[in-house]
Amino acid sequence: MLRNMLTIFILPACVLSCGCAINPVTGEKQLMLVGEDWELQVGRQYSGEVEKQLGGRIENRQLQNYINSVGQKIAAVSHRPGLEFHYTALNHESINAMALPGGYVFITRGMLERLTNEAQLAGVLAHETVHVTARHSAAAVSQQMGIDLALSVAGQKASGGAMDIARVGAGLIGLRYSREQETQADIYGLDYMVRAGYNPYAMVETIEMLQQQNEVRPIEFFSSHPDPANRKVNILEHISSNVYPPNLTTGESDYAEFVLANLND
Numbered sequence: 001m002l003r004n005m006l007t008i009f010i011l012p013a014c015v016l017s018c019g020c021a022i023n024p025v026t027g028e029k030q031l032m033l034v035g036e037d038w039e040l041q042v043g044r045q046y047s048g049e050v051e052k053q054l055g056g057r058i059e060n061r062q063l064q065n066y067i068n069s070v071g072q073k074i075a076a077v078s079h080r081p082g083l084e085f086h087y088t089a090l091n092h093e094s095i096n097a098m099a100l101p102g103g104y105v106f107i108t109r110g111m112l113e114r115l116t117n118e119a120q121l122a123g124v125l126a127h128e129t130v131h132v133t134a135r136h137s138a139a140a141v142s143q144q145m146g147i148d149l150a151l152s153v154a155g156q157k158a159s160g161g162a163m164d165i166a167r168v169g170a171g172l173i174g175l176r177y178s179r180e181q182e183t184q185a186d187i188y189g190l191d192y193m194v195r196a197g198y199n200p201y202a203m204v205e206t207i208e209m210l211q212q213q214n215e216v217r218p219i220e221f222f223s224s225h226p227d228p229a230n231r232k233v234n235i236l237e238h239i240s241s242n243v244y245p246p247n248l249t250t251g252e253s254d255y256a257e258f259v260l261a262n263l264n265d
């Protein structure tokens with residue numbers, strides 16, 4: 001009994017001391033039991049499943065190229081510019097966006113229909129890009145693996161299935177990020193927008209649009225976020241505490257031509 005209790009307390013400490021990594025976005029130390037190869041493998045493995053669950057890709061090359069080109073501008077100024085990012089529009093009516101580890105970012109038709117300019121699109125993609133660059137899924141999975149590992153050793157089940165990557169990967173599709181991670185995605189997302197040349201106020205417009213929606217909160221972009229009103233206050237505070245270069249773009253005409261016109265086809 002004593003031995004089991006010791007294992008419970010000692011093992012997490014060991015995991016914490018040997019399994020830490022520096023978060024590439026915040027620079028803080030965090031528990032990390034999986035590497036970039038795991039992120040890439042999970043992203044590749046589950047991107048098709050996400051596409052299927054959310055109505056498949058929108059079959060319009062011009063629209064997809066445009067979404068991806070805006071996403072690539074964000075990726076290029078992110079904390080992990082060497083990672084290969086994929087930005088894809090899905091044919092689903094919900095107002096949503098989500099990301100898988102390894103660089104797979106999705107946005108739905110329902111969201112695209114309600115945005116009005118390129119900077120708003122860039123803001124949504126930037127928010128999701130931070131979930132990838134800050135390794136939010138990998139951190140959540142590592143935390144769960146640490147707990148599983150401690151429990152399975154304490155219960156004398158040496159392997160215990162704690163490292164079952166497929167099972168962990170499947171759970172990612174419905175993953176909810178913590179509030180702290182959502183706030184990071186908003187704030188660092190604003191920085192990515194500005195570095196890519198977009199007006200950060202577009203993020204405020206998107207939050208206001210989301211506030212006006214009555215539908216049930218969708219899978220990611222809204223799920224465990226702070227209350228939208230608080231979210232807007234945080235974003236406005238961050239914007240007003242920074243000095244931004246002039247001539248940041250909004251891109252209304254391009255958005256109308258490459259997204260809205262194609263969605264109405």
Ligand SMILES: [Zn+2]
Binds near residue numbers: 185
């Ligand atoms: Zn989010």
